[in-house]
Amino acid sequence: MIPEIGHFALILAFMIAIAQSVSLLIGFNRADARFAAFGGRASIVIFCLAGLAFSCLMFAYATSDFSVANVFENSHSAKPFIYKLTGTWGNHEGSMLLWVLILALFSAVLAMQARAAPVKLHMLTLGVQAMIITAFIAFVLFTSNPFERLFPTPMNGEGLNPLLQDPGLAIHPPFLYLGYVGFSIPFSFAVAGLVLGRVDSVWGRLVRPWALIAWVFLTIGIALGAWWAYYELGWGGWWAWDPVENASFMPWLAGTALIHTVRVVERRDAMKGWASLLAITTFSLSLVGTFLVRSGVLTSVHAFAVDPTRGVFILTILMAAIGGSLTVYAVRASTLSATGRFEPVSREGALVVNNALLVAACATVFVGTFYPLFIDVLSGDKISVGAPYFNLIFTKIAALTLAIAAIGTLLAWKRANLRTVLRSMAPIAAAALAAGVIVLVIAERERVAGAFAVMLVVWLAGGALIDIIGRTKLFRVPLKDSLARARGLPGAAWGAVIAHSGLALFAFGAAGASLWNAEHVALMAEGDSAEISGYEVTLTSVEQFRGPNYEAERASFMARRGADEFEISGERRFYPIRGMETSEAAIRAHRVGDLYVSFGANQTGRGWPVRLYYKPFVGCLWWGAALTALGGLVAFTDRGRKPARLRRRRHASPAGMKVAPV
Amino acid sequence: MRKTVLFAPLIVFLIVGSFFAWGLTRDPSRIPSQLIDRPLPEFNLPAVPGFQQGLSSGDLQGQVTLLNVFASWCVSCHVEHPLLMELAARREVPIYGLNWKEKGLNDGKEWLERFGNPYGRIGDDRNGRVAIDLGVTGAPETFVIDRQGRVRFKVIGPITERYWNETLEPLIEELERS
Structure with a gap:
């Protein structure tokens, strides 16, 4: 019965979100405070209902209720308890529910800040937010319902992808979503500000904390993902320019431009149209990323199970949200007039240049990510864009951006003396x-x-x-x-x-x-040694053991460099339920870098293929x-x-x- | 003039959005139609160091086979690999490997030693020349080859359990019957 409670809570939240959208728009038109009051309270109720729905799903996971299809497909009774809980969002349906929950959380916090903002701006912002929530709850209910039942009830589940059974990846999605969804509030503020013709320093002061906190979460989320790839995938890398990685990186780049520009709006009452366009773009890129990951238009290792109806639904949301907001921008942006004027050489000027570079960097990633799709549509050819493209172009733009960032903070607002700054x-x-x-x-x-x-x-x-x-x-x-x-x-x-x-x-x-990455591959038996970057690494022992839901082989190595001696060990795990193997690389930070050792199966009986890296400064x-x-x-x-x-x-x-x- | 510029973002988005819509109608793992039913281009690849046999286009005739493009540096290949091992163990269909653009001399060999070898024969395509002839866009990629040595189907990206059950297995059975 618990899953039904969750399902009904979500349906109720959907109804309230519709009512909230309508009432806020009516209230805005009639300037009627009663509608506004309802709209504000509705946000809090929706958050409570979304929380209830999410808890119900988590309860189904915790108790391994395999009569729920979503739990059956993504969980298993032998899984460690903590991964049963985190498995709630380790799949498409559950992660969309988490997305809705976070969206509702941000709206509820926004609703409670009514006194800090001008009434009309607040009402309209909350109204836009309500429409976004309505769309996403509809998406969950109609295309990705996590509460669907299964009959007859299976004896056990199919298990969670072992790659996801890892602390780094368990907490990575919530941070990422907090970032993605957090940018919905600057988006709503931008739409509301454009409609009202009110993008000024008050607007900037309201938007800036939201943009910043979303940006912080997104930064942490991306870093966690890179860290996970580094220690879990066993190839020694941390970023591969995979479409899904790019999907999280593009909003980060646009968001970085946004947090700087919003500051200009707040302090100098300038760059208003640009700030609102960036706010729209940043959340739009979050939405595009969602579309990319969940519609299957591009192939990726990270992508969720693909279902065409979901792609169509998300594309509809995309068209309404992005197309709608950009139309508002096109029609209304000319009404914004900047009072703060500035010289080309000024902090504003430096930020304009940096913004242009960040947008160029973002466009580079965008083009690289979607080029295969564009070519496919235009000519039917299938091509792929690899890391060399990104490394060639992106690094140059990024380097230029950082070089200008260094002097940007030294320049005065409005008009600066470049010579003084360069002298300092x-x-x-x-x-x-x-x-x-x-x-x-x-x-x-x-x-x-x-x-x-x-x-x-x-x-x-x-x-x-x-x-x-x-x-x-x-x-x-x-x-x-x-x-x-x-x-x-x-x-x-x-x-x-x-x-x-x-x-x-x-x-x-x-x-x-x-x-300066050093790499060495060797076939090693117990007692053999290999050398890398001055380290002598000896394979001391390999033992088999059994984990909670996997079988594993643990290799212990003794590393020696000069007088320093230390032991490191790595694992290879086999998860029989999914028939998948994962590796836990042996990593030890020593001196300025990481000694990183991963190993393979002893197939020939002559030894284990061992891959050694020394990665300086990776920490x-x-x-x-x-x-x-x-x-x-x-x-x-x-x-x-x-x-x-x-x-x-x-x-x-x-x-x-x-x-x-x- | 200034006002029309403001419509630029909207127009850019509409163009991109229509590409998205169009993209939805296409399956990214489907081969472009003009390559289907063509005979496999002629090639003769040396063996991967540590293995006896290389791979030539002649090996892929006489029975329905899979030609899988893989590389040790490819993360998705890692994901796909257990399924290939299982298919090889079940002797569902002969699988041949094309080891694509390895950097180190023994990278391919070590990767296979580490994760197992599902392939009957493996060709070492170190400079990627054959992959270009085959129109390989990335790894992994899998070609379904019929008895006459013609390409009948191509999968871009890793084969999943579901994809095997729903698409490849019926196709291979059909090819084997005909």
């Missing part, structure tokens, strides 16, 4: 050059590419450093005053410094791990991503409650932010 960056340029030369001298391989990468990293991190030194007047005023200034800096400034440092760290990890990837997300979080805490003009008058404007009176 002179020591950093010297340091970057020196670092580049050092790499040219000491690197054993990939000298030129490595030198460029390291110069870029030093330049970007140095820019953040100079920024913070300039703002706190470190070395120019007593240390105590500098600390006081540091405390007084807005969260947005700290966030930018932290996130840019994180990106520098990440770029360093990406460059190091791909340029920087994860710490860099974490730092980037933290930067977003710090910027999120900066609410910028006071209108920009007031605050500027009260504080003596911090260095680097000097502006002429408006």
Whole structure:
């Protein structure tokens, strides 16, 4: 009966969402507060109902209720309990229900913030949000119902894909969805703002925290996915430009442009049309990603089971949401007039350039991802676009973006003196050059590419450093005053410094791990040794054991380098229920990189094929991503409650932010 | 003028959206029609290091066979592999392998040692020349070859259990009967 309760809760939520959409639109037209009040409360009720539905499905998973088709297809009684729970969203239907739940959560939070926003803007934003929820609940109910029953009830389930039985991948989708869905709120705000002709600093202040928190979640979600690919797939890589990976990366790129542009709207009352277009684009790309993953228009390892009716349904949602919002943009964007003017050389100007580059990067990924589809439709040819295309074009654009980001934060709003900024960056340029030369001298391989990468990293991190030194007047005023200034800096400034440092760290990890990766393959028996990057790795023992729902082989290695000696072990698991094998690579961070060992089956009886890698600086990837997300979080805490003009008058404007009176 | 520019995003989206709609009507794992029913291009590939026999187009005649393009660097091949092992164990249909664009000398061999070898014969297509003749777009890819050595069907991407049951197995049975 529990699954039926969940099903009915979802149907009820659907009905309320329809009523909410209608009442908010009527209330908006008639400026009637009663309709608005209903609309606000409805959001909270929908969230409770979606939560109930999701709990019911989770309960069915927890108790292995195989009379529910979805549980039968994706679970098994012998599965560890934690993966029974996470299996709730490890499949198409359950993950869409999670999507709806998160959407309802964000709407409910938005509904509770009614007092912070202008009444009409809030009402319309919530109304757009209600329509999105209606569409997605309809999608779940009509094409992907997780509560469908099965009769006769099977004895046991078919099991969850073993690749998904992993802590990294269990928490990766919720973060990703929090990011995707989080961008629905800036989207709704953009549509509402365009309709009202009200995209101003108040709008910017309302949208910015939402855009930031969604961006933080998306950053974490993508990083978790890359980390999972690194330690679980056993090929030593962390990003493959797979369509599904790209689907999450495109909204991230557009979202990155958005969080910067919204700041301009908030502080300077400029770039309004562009900000609303970016808000629309970011969520649209999230929707397109969903379409891509779940409709089967492109083949991918990650893709869910394909059903054409779902593709048609999502495409309809896509057409309505994106087509509708872009129509609103086309008709209304000309009514937005910017009051804040700025010179080409200014922080706004730098952000315009960076926005253009981010959009170009996003377009590069988009074209690469969908090119096979376009060619198929146009000529019937089947082609694939591989990593070389992305590595060739994307890295160049990304490098340019990061190079400009370094000086962007140093430029003043409105009108900046490029010469002063470049002069303050002179020591950093010297340091970057020196670092580049050092790499040219000491690197054993990939000298030129490595030198460029390291110069870029030093330049970007140095820019953040100079920024913070300039703002706190470190070395120019007593240390105590500098600390006081540091405390007084807005969260947005700290966030930018932290996130840019994180990106520098990440770029360093990406460059190091791909340029100076060492790889060695050997057939090893117990007692054999192999050498990689100065490590002597000995296969000490291989033993069989039985896990909760798998059989496994564990290989232990002793690694020695100089006086350091340590043991690492990896596993190969066989899941009989799905007939699949997975590997857990032996990974140990040592010195500046990771020693990474994966091994295969001893088929010949002569030994195990062992693949050894030494991946320098790979840890920087994860710490860099974490730092980037933290930067977003710090910027999120900066609410910028006071209108920009007031605050500027009260504080003596911090260095680097000097502006002429408006 | 300025106002018409604002319609650009909408127009771009409508174009992209119509591609999406069109794309939905197509099965990405289906071969372009003009290649179907053509005889397999002639080729003669050396053996993968560590194996005795290479693979030539002549080997793929006389019975219904599968020609599977795989590579050790291909993640999807890893996903597909257990099913191929199972098909080979059940002796459903002879499976031949085309080991595509391996970088290291022994990569293909080690991969097969690690995960098992479902293939009757394997050709080493290190420079990808034969794959170009075959119109291979990526790995894995699987060709269904009939008795006369003609390509009858091509699957792009990994074969799944369901795809085997619903599409390939009936097709192979039909080809074997005729």
